[in-house]
Amino acid sequence: MISPKILLSDKEIQVILHRLACQLIENHDDFKNTVIIGLQPRGVSFAERLMQLLKEDYHLHEIQFGKLDITFYRDDFRRRDTPLQANETDINFIIEAKNVVLIDDVLYSGRSIRAALTALQAFGRPKSIELMVFIDRRFSRNLPIQPNYKGRQVDVVNEEKVQVKWKEKDNEDAVYLVKNKTK
Amino acid sequence: MKTLSVPDLLGIKYLKKEDIDLIFETADHFKEVINRPIKKVPSLRDITIANLFFENSTRTKLSFELAEKRLSADIINFSAAQSSVKKGETLIDTVNNILAMKVDIVVMRHTNVGAGVFLSKHVNAKIINAGDGAHEHPTQALLDSYSIREKLGAVKGKKVVIIGDILHSRVALSNIYALQLQGAEVMVCGPTTLIPKYISALGVKVEHNIKKALQWCDVANVLRVQHERMDVKYFPSIREYTQLFGINSALLQEINKEIVIMHPGPINRGVEITSEVADSNDAIILNQVENGVAVRMAVIYLLAQQIKK
Numbered sequence: 481m482i483s484p485k486i487l488l489s490d491k492e493i494q495v496i497l498h499r500l501a502c503q504l505i506e507n508h509d510d511f512k513n514t515v516i517i518g519l520q521p522r523g524v525s526f527a528e529r530l531m532q533l534l535k536e537d538y539h540l541h542e543i544q545f546g547k548l549d550i551t552f553y554r555d556d557f558r559r560r561d562t563p564l565q566a567n568e569t570d571i572n573f574i575i576e577a578k579n580v581v582l583i584d585d586v587l588y589s590g591r592s593i594r595a596a597l598t599a600l601q602a603f604g605r606p607k608s609i610e611l612m613v614f615i616d617r618r619f620s621r622n623l624p625i626q627p628n629y630k631g632r633q634v635d636v637v638n639e640e641k642v643q644v645k646w647k648e649k650d651n652e653d654a655v656y657l658v659k660n661k662t663k
Numbered sequence: 664m665k666t667l668s669v670p671d672l673l674g675i676k677y678l679k680k681e682d683i684d685l686i687f688e689t690a691d692h693f694k695e696v697i698n699r700p701i702k703k704v705p706s707l708r709d710i711t712i713a714n715l716f717f718e719n720s721t722r723t724k725l726s727f728e729l730a731e732k733r734l735s736a737d738i739i740n741f742s743a744a745q746s747s748v749k750k751g752e753t754l755i756d757t758v759n760n761i762l763a764m765k766v767d768i769v770v771m772r773h774t775n776v777g778a779g780v781f782l783s784k785h786v787n788a789k790i791i792n793a794g795d796g797a798h799e800h801p802t803q804a805l806l807d808s809y810s811i812r813e814k815l816g817a818v819k820g821k822k823v824v825i826i827g828d829i830l831h832s833r834v835a836l837s838n839i840y841a842l843q844l845q846g847a848e849v850m851v852c853g854p855t856t857l858i859p860k861y862i863s864a865l866g867v868k869v870e871h872n873i874k875k876a877l878q879w880c881d882v883a884n885v886l887r888v889q890h891e892r893m894d895v896k897y898f899p900s901i902r903e904y905t906q907l908f909g910i911n912s913a914l915l916q917e918i919n920k921e922i923v924i925m926h927p928g929p930i931n932r933g934v935e936i937t938s939e940v941a942d943s944n945d946a947i948i949l950n951q952v953e954n955g956v957a958v959r960m961a962v963i964y965l966l967a968q969q970i971k972k
Contacts, residue, residue, distance in 0.1 A: 552696065552704035552734075552964075563666045563968050566692040574700065602701035 487615075487642065488632060488655035496631040500612060501533045503629050504581065511543045513607070514579040519596055520549040520567035523584035525646040526614050530583065546571030548582075553595035576604030585644040587613040590625035615642050615655060667965045671790040673779045674799035675840035683845060687809055689961035690954070697733060697956055707736040710967050712768040713761050716793070717743040717754075720772055722928055722952065723793050723803070727770050730959035736967075739766070754778065755785050762788055767970055768963065771795075789966045797831050803927055804837035806958040808845060810951045811882055814923050819846035824876045826908060827886035827935055828857045830897075834886060834927045839865055852876035853908060856897040873908050877918050884925040885910055885936050901934055911937040915945070923947055 488496070508514040511534075518527025524547050534540045551566040582596055593611060600606065614631035620638060634642060636657060643656045665685050669677050696704055712731050716724055724740075731738045741761065758769065769786070771779055772793040779792035794800040808818050815821060823842050829835045829851045842849050843866060850868040851858055863869055870876040877883060888904060898904050915922065924936070924946040932938045941948060 549692070552692075552706045554706075557706050558968060558970055565665065566689065569692070569695055598705065602696075602699045602703070604700065 484643070484656040484658045486654060487634060487657050490653045493631075493653045493655070496614070497529060497533055498537070500629055500631060501530060501538060504530075504534070504612070505538060505540070507610075508579065508581070511540055513577075514581060515544040515546065515573065515575055516581050516583060517546045517548050517571065517575075517600070519582065519584040519592065520547055520551075520569070522586075522644065525649050526585050526644065527583040528648070529646060544573050546573065548596060548599055550592060550595040550599050553599040555591060555595065571603055574604045575600065575606045577607050578604075580606045580609045581612055582609055583612045585613065586615045586617065586642050587611070587625070587627055587630075588617050588620050588642075590621045590623035593625050594623050614644050617642060666968060670966075670969060671779070671783045671792075672801050672962055672966065673783060673790060673792050675801045675804050675837045675844065676799065678801075678841075678844065680844050683805065683808070683841065686805060686958065686961045686965065687812060689965060690809055690957040693733075693960040693964070694954070694957040697953075697960075703733050703735060705735045706964060707731070707734040707967050710734075710767045710970070711737045711739070711765060712770060712963070713739050713741060713766045714793075715741045715758065715761070715769060715771040715773075717771070717773045717778075718794070719744075720793070722955075723772065723800075726952070726955040727791075727793060727802075727959055730956050730963060731770075733956065734960055734963060734967075736768075736963070739764070754782065758782060758786050758788075762786055768966060789970065791962060791966065794833050796833065797836075798833050799837045799840075800833040801837050801841075802955070802959050802962060803834050804841040805962070806951055806955040807834075807838055807884060807925060807927070808841050809954050809958050810925065810947050811847075811923065813950065813954065814947055815881065818842065821847045821882060822850070822880045823847050823882040823884060824850040824852050824870070824880040825884045825886060826852045826873065826876065826910070828889050828897075829853055829862065829886070830857045830859055831889045832886050834884075838884060839867055843867075850876055850879060854898050854904070873910075874914070874918065877910075877914065877922060878920070880922060882923040882925060883910065884927070886927065887929060887931055888934055905934055909933075909935055909937065910940050912939045912943070915940065921945070925951060928952070 518524035531545050547570045549567040549569040551564050610628040612629040613627045616627050616630040616633045618633050619635055639660050641658045641660050643658055645652050645654045647653050667682050668679050714727055766788055768789040770791045770793050773795050776796035776798040778795045779790050783790045792801055811818050825835050839849050850870055852870045926948045930941055
């Protein structure tokens with residue numbers, strides 16, 4: 481087996497996180513009318529890390545934060561080989577007239593984000609929705625969806641997979657490029 | 664990644680413990696969904712479900728219908744009273760005619776025991792048994808266990824007494840299977856005439872004294888006296904039944920123990936249970952109804968997951 485190629489190291493990730501936090505502050509100021517929603521499962525780890533940074537380094541303590549699961553909104557229900565398992569949705573506020581920042585780790589086909597946009601409607605009519613992703617795989621989109629904020633843009637072929645790892649979950653901060661097993 | 668071990672939900676008898684766990688985990692997510700401002704998800708938008716009710720039902724039918732709508736399925740409803748069944752059509756013909764309209768899942772209630780099993784062998788659709796005669800009512804048992812799990816944290820190790828008309832009850836049999844599968848102890852309590860003779864072979868305790876039964880249990884599932892199924896007199900009078908087996912607050916106070924009170928509905932107030940008890944904080948009767956929608960959504964969702972398009 482070929483060992484996975486490292487795309488971003490721990491240090492690079494910290495720099496990117498700070499940059500993304502600053503970009504959010506630039507656009508949303510004190511977050512009075514903005515909520516942050518992480519997509520289950522992997523987007524939540526990224527979003528939580530960002531929340532921690534906004535609190536500890538930028539003293540923004542009052543940001544509303546939710547977790548959104550999109551399993552029941554996916555368009556590939558019954559089209560996959562393996563059944564989907566749902567995760568917890570935890571949004572205990574209404575997003576009516578709010579600016580929503582949707583956070584996921586990797587933007588690939590855009591289908592998860594499409595599902596998330598539908599799922600968000602169940603929580604009210606937001607004023608706006610922005611998308612932040614850590615990795616943007618820009619040439620593999622199936623739908624007209626683009627991020628407003630991105631950690632790093634990567635150009636990889638479809639047979640390769642980008643894995644974002646977080647200390648809290650995977651014991652390290654790193655982004656890998658992994659060859660998918662032959663089909 | 665998990666999936667149900669069965670292709671249809673015909674009875675609790677055919678399920679494994681893991682199936683029940685999976686249904687409950689999925690129901691937890693749906694319970695969150697039905698408490699949102701918009702209580703609907705689009706998962707089953709390309710699935711069509713037929714609700715075939717060959718026997719009267721109000722809450723089960725409503726609950727299934729709501730569960731299906733919350734999952735965005737297309738539904739058609741059928742009740743025997745207004746159908747060609749009256750003209751002599753057979754069950755398989757009726758159902759095949761409905762399936763010719765490209766139906767994926769059939770939810771059926773039927774007066775005959777085993778109607779669901781029979782159908783599953785002859786038609787190409789997922790079958791969910793919504794009650795077959797006095798045999799099984801699996802979704803009711805699932806929602807009962809789910810409600811116990813919600814109230815007491817777990818079903819395992821709990822003592823549950825099912826009180827009343829066990830003989831005519833499909834709820835009782837499905838509950839016995841479901842509770843035992845999850846490691847609960849089960850007792851049945853009622854007049855001798857309404858307890859099936861060999862029920863202890865299922866591994867349940869039998870008690871004819873309501874006070875002793877209540878002293879033993881953590882949960883009391885009170886069944887309705889089903890007048891419509893009784894072809895002969897099983898007890899001398901309603902008044903006597905109420906005196907011997909009715910649950911009232913004086914009785915509960917005397918026992919002085921926290922007991923969760925359940926009832927699958929519809930309640931005969933003042934017969935098997937007094938209004939005071941049915942409306943008290945110990946009763947989780949309305950929680951059962953709410954959980955019914957979530958549990959049925961889970962069952963339908965998990966079965967639909969197996970349909971390949």
